[in-house]
Amino acid sequence: MSKAHRQPPHRMPELDVAQLWDQLLSRQPDSIRYAFSTLDTGRQQSVLDHLQRMANEAGWQAEQRLSARIALQVLEAHPRQE
Numbered sequence: 726m727s728k729a730h731r732q733p734p735h736r737m738p739e740l741d742v743a744q745l746w747d748q749l750l751s752r753q754p755d756s757i758r759y760a761f762s763t764l765d766t767g768r769q770q771s772v773l774d775h776l777q778r779m780a781n782e783a784g785w786q787a788e789q790r791l792s793a794r795i796a797l798q799v800l801e802a803h804p805r806q807e
Contacts, residue, residue, distance in 0.1 A: 750792035757799045773800065
């Protein structure tokens, strides 16, 4: 296999955007952790920032805010490993 096609051994294949957000907002801890684990460190930070906005800023539906809060709680309970 060429270098361009190899995945780092610790990183899972990335999900498409819809799958990623479905899992992140699923309220299921295992799905949330799995989706987050597929991202590199920069994308993980972008997701955390977006979840913070969803949880705390006006303009999101109550169910979206709740899902974002749950995702943040799950991810804060199991911090990233660099």
